[in-house]
Amino acid sequence: MTNILSLIENSRKTKKESVASTVRMPESLHTFIETLANDLELSKQEIMLKLLEQGAEVAQEALAEVEKAELAQLAVAEEVEPQITAGFHILNTNKAHSDEDPEWMLAKGIAAAFYDPWKWNINRIKANDVVFLYENGKGIVAYGRGTGEVKTCDRDGDKDECHYQELEEFKILEKPLSAAAIKKILDRNVVFLKTMSGMPDGQKVLELIEG
Incomplete structure:
Protein backbone atom coordinates (compact mmCIF):
# COMPACT_ATOMS: atom_id res chain seq x y z
CA MET A 1 0.00 0.00 0.00
CA THR A 2 2.77 2.41 0.97
CA ASN A 3 4.62 1.55 -2.23
CA ILE A 4 1.61 2.40 -4.40
CA LEU A 5 1.11 5.69 -2.57
CA SER A 6 4.75 6.72 -2.99
CA LEU A 7 4.68 5.81 -6.68
CA ILE A 8 1.59 7.91 -7.23
CA GLU A 9 3.04 10.89 -5.37
CA ASN A 10 6.24 10.69 -7.43
CA SER A 11 4.29 10.47 -10.68
CA ARG A 12 2.39 13.62 -9.78
CA LYS A 13 5.68 15.47 -9.53
CA THR A 14 6.78 14.32 -12.98
CA LYS A 15 4.19 15.00 -15.65
CA LYS A 16 4.46 12.79 -18.71
CA GLU A 17 2.61 12.81 -21.99
CA SER A 18 -0.13 10.19 -21.86
CA VAL A 19 -2.52 8.56 -24.30
CA ALA A 20 -6.06 7.39 -23.74
CA SER A 21 -6.75 3.65 -23.70
CA THR A 22 -9.73 1.46 -22.88
CA VAL A 23 -9.56 -1.90 -21.13
CA ARG A 24 -12.26 -4.37 -20.19
CA GLN A 83 28.14 -17.48 -39.05
CA ILE A 84 29.24 -17.63 -42.69
CA THR A 85 26.57 -15.80 -44.68
CA ALA A 86 25.28 -12.30 -43.92
CA GLY A 87 22.65 -12.33 -41.21
CA PHE A 88 19.62 -10.24 -40.32
CA HIS A 89 18.82 -8.63 -36.97
CA ILE A 90 16.00 -6.48 -35.62
CA LEU A 91 17.12 -4.02 -32.95
CA ASN A 92 14.74 -2.24 -30.59
CA THR A 93 15.72 1.44 -30.34
CA ASN A 94 14.90 1.59 -26.61
CA LYS A 95 12.06 4.13 -26.85
CA ALA A 96 10.35 2.45 -23.90
CA HIS A 97 13.09 3.91 -21.70
CA SER A 98 14.27 6.98 -23.60
CA ASP A 99 12.95 9.26 -26.34
CA GLU A 100 16.49 10.43 -27.05
CA ASP A 101 17.94 7.01 -27.95
CA PRO A 102 15.87 6.46 -31.13
CA GLU A 103 16.56 10.03 -32.24
CA TRP A 104 20.30 9.55 -31.66
CA MET A 105 20.43 6.29 -33.62
CA LEU A 106 18.53 7.77 -36.56
CA ALA A 107 20.56 10.98 -36.59
CA LYS A 108 23.89 9.14 -36.48
CA GLY A 109 22.94 6.08 -38.52
CA ILE A 110 23.96 3.63 -35.82
CA ALA A 111 22.75 0.55 -33.96
CA ALA A 112 23.29 0.82 -30.20
CA ALA A 113 22.52 -1.01 -26.97
CA PHE A 114 23.23 -0.18 -23.37
CA TYR A 115 24.55 -1.91 -20.25
CA ASP A 116 25.43 -5.52 -19.56
CA PRO A 117 24.32 -7.91 -20.98
CA TRP A 118 22.29 -6.07 -23.63
CA LYS A 119 25.21 -4.05 -25.01
CA TRP A 120 26.88 -7.30 -26.11
CA ASN A 121 24.16 -7.75 -28.73
CA ILE A 122 26.00 -5.17 -30.82
CA ASN A 123 29.12 -7.36 -30.79
CA ARG A 124 27.11 -10.08 -32.55
CA ILE A 125 26.58 -7.90 -35.62
CA LYS A 126 29.03 -9.01 -38.29
CA ALA A 127 30.22 -7.06 -41.32
CA ASN A 128 27.49 -6.88 -43.98
CA ASP A 129 24.74 -8.07 -41.60
CA VAL A 130 21.46 -6.22 -42.14
CA VAL A 131 20.14 -4.46 -39.04
CA PHE A 132 16.54 -3.25 -38.92
CA LEU A 133 15.89 -0.50 -36.35
CA TYR A 134 12.52 -1.03 -34.70
CA GLU A 135 10.79 1.76 -32.78
CA ASN A 136 8.01 0.84 -30.36
CA GLY A 137 4.63 2.02 -31.57
CA LYS A 138 5.86 2.61 -35.13
CA GLY A 139 7.68 -0.41 -36.52
CA ILE A 140 10.89 -0.65 -38.55
CA VAL A 141 11.96 2.95 -39.07
CA ALA A 142 15.39 2.46 -40.65
CA TYR A 143 17.96 -0.13 -41.65
CA GLY A 144 21.57 -0.52 -42.69
CA ARG A 145 24.46 -2.95 -42.81
CA GLY A 146 26.88 -3.59 -39.98
CA THR A 147 30.59 -2.92 -40.31
CA GLY A 148 31.59 -5.47 -37.68
CA GLU A 149 33.48 -2.67 -35.89
CA VAL A 150 32.12 -2.17 -32.38
CA LYS A 151 32.62 1.23 -30.75
CA THR A 152 31.92 2.21 -27.16
CA CYS A 153 30.99 5.36 -25.29
CA ASP A 154 29.83 6.30 -21.82
CA ARG A 155 26.18 6.02 -20.83
CA ASP A 156 24.83 8.42 -18.19
CA GLY A 157 28.32 8.73 -16.76
CA ASP A 158 28.98 4.98 -16.75
CA LYS A 159 32.12 4.16 -18.70
CA ASP A 160 31.76 2.14 -21.92
CA GLU A 161 28.20 1.06 -21.11
CA CYS A 162 27.07 1.84 -24.66
CA HIS A 163 28.16 -0.38 -27.53
CA TYR A 164 27.33 0.73 -31.05
CA GLN A 165 28.12 0.16 -34.70
CA GLU A 166 27.88 2.64 -37.52
CA LEU A 167 25.61 1.26 -40.23
CA GLU A 168 26.59 1.42 -43.88
CA GLU A 169 24.01 2.05 -46.62
CA PHE A 170 21.83 3.50 -43.86
CA LYS A 171 18.30 4.45 -44.89
CA ILE A 172 15.40 5.95 -42.96
CA LEU A 173 12.02 4.72 -44.17
CA GLU A 174 9.53 7.34 -45.33
CA LYS A 175 6.80 5.17 -43.82
CA PRO A 176 7.67 2.76 -40.97
CA LEU A 177 6.98 -0.92 -41.56
CA SER A 178 4.48 -1.83 -38.84
CA ALA A 179 4.65 -4.82 -36.52
CA ALA A 180 1.54 -6.25 -38.19
CA ALA A 181 3.14 -5.97 -41.64
CA ILE A 182 6.33 -7.67 -40.42
CA LYS A 183 4.39 -10.58 -38.93
CA LYS A 184 2.32 -10.90 -42.09
CA ILE A 185 5.28 -11.10 -44.47
CA LEU A 186 7.11 -13.56 -42.19
CA ASP A 187 3.94 -15.52 -41.40
CA ARG A 188 5.01 -15.98 -37.78
CA ASN A 189 5.06 -14.21 -34.43
CA VAL A 190 7.90 -11.79 -33.70
CA VAL A 191 8.86 -10.50 -30.23
CA PHE A 192 9.75 -6.83 -30.62
CA LEU A 193 10.50 -5.95 -26.99
CA LYS A 194 13.83 -7.78 -26.94
CA THR A 195 16.90 -5.61 -27.38
CA MET A 196 17.93 -7.50 -30.51
CA SER A 197 16.71 -10.67 -32.18
CA GLY A 198 18.07 -12.65 -35.07
CA MET A 199 15.81 -12.77 -38.12
CA PRO A 200 16.81 -15.75 -40.29
CA ASP A 201 13.98 -14.95 -42.72
CA GLY A 202 14.86 -11.25 -42.81
CA GLN A 203 15.45 -11.33 -46.57
CA LYS A 204 11.66 -11.24 -46.98
CA VAL A 205 11.48 -8.03 -44.96
CA LEU A 206 14.36 -6.48 -46.89
CA GLU A 207 12.72 -7.29 -50.22
CA LEU A 208 9.43 -5.81 -49.03
CA ILE A 209 11.15 -2.58 -47.95
CA GLU A 210 13.26 -2.21 -51.07
CA GLY A 211 10.44 -3.25 -53.37
Missing part, protein backbone atom coordinates in the same frame (compact mmCIF):
# COMPACT_ATOMS: atom_id res chain seq x y z
CA MET A 25 -11.76 -6.30 -16.95
CA PRO A 26 -13.57 -8.78 -14.70
CA GLU A 27 -16.10 -7.18 -12.38
CA SER A 28 -14.23 -8.45 -9.32
CA LEU A 29 -11.04 -6.66 -10.41
CA HIS A 30 -12.96 -3.47 -11.13
CA THR A 31 -14.54 -3.61 -7.68
CA PHE A 32 -11.13 -4.07 -6.05
CA ILE A 33 -9.67 -1.07 -7.91
CA GLU A 34 -12.69 1.08 -7.08
CA THR A 35 -12.52 0.13 -3.40
CA LEU A 36 -8.77 0.71 -3.24
CA ALA A 37 -9.21 4.13 -4.84
CA ASN A 38 -11.85 5.06 -2.28
CA ASP A 39 -9.74 3.81 0.63
CA LEU A 40 -6.70 5.79 -0.51
CA GLU A 41 -8.76 8.81 -1.60
CA LEU A 42 -7.27 8.62 -5.07
CA SER A 43 -8.77 8.39 -8.53
CA LYS A 44 -9.30 5.05 -10.27
CA GLN A 45 -7.12 6.40 -13.08
CA GLU A 46 -4.16 6.84 -10.72
CA ILE A 47 -4.60 3.39 -9.17
CA MET A 48 -4.98 1.61 -12.52
CA LEU A 49 -1.99 3.37 -14.05
CA LYS A 50 0.31 2.43 -11.19
CA LEU A 51 -0.87 -1.18 -11.14
CA LEU A 52 -0.22 -1.37 -14.89
CA GLU A 53 3.22 0.20 -14.53
CA GLN A 54 4.20 -2.24 -11.79
CA GLY A 55 2.96 -5.15 -13.90
CA ALA A 56 4.95 -3.86 -16.87
CA GLU A 57 8.10 -3.66 -14.73
CA VAL A 58 7.68 -7.29 -13.70
CA ALA A 59 7.24 -8.29 -17.35
CA GLN A 60 10.34 -6.31 -18.38
CA GLU A 61 12.41 -7.97 -15.66
CA ALA A 62 11.24 -11.42 -16.77
CA LEU A 63 12.03 -10.59 -20.40
CA ALA A 64 15.49 -9.37 -19.37
CA GLU A 65 16.22 -12.73 -17.74
CA VAL A 66 15.12 -14.53 -20.91
CA GLU A 67 17.42 -12.28 -22.97
CA LYS A 68 20.38 -13.00 -20.70
CA ALA A 69 19.89 -16.74 -21.09
CA GLU A 70 19.48 -16.46 -24.87
CA LEU A 71 22.62 -14.33 -25.21
CA ALA A 72 24.63 -16.95 -23.33
CA GLN A 73 23.26 -19.71 -25.57
CA LEU A 74 23.99 -17.70 -28.73
CA ALA A 75 27.57 -17.08 -27.64
CA VAL A 76 28.15 -20.82 -27.24
CA ALA A 77 26.41 -21.63 -30.54
CA GLU A 78 28.45 -19.07 -32.50
CA GLU A 79 31.69 -20.49 -31.12
CA VAL A 80 30.71 -23.98 -32.27
CA GLU A 81 29.31 -22.91 -35.65
CA PRO A 82 30.46 -19.43 -36.77
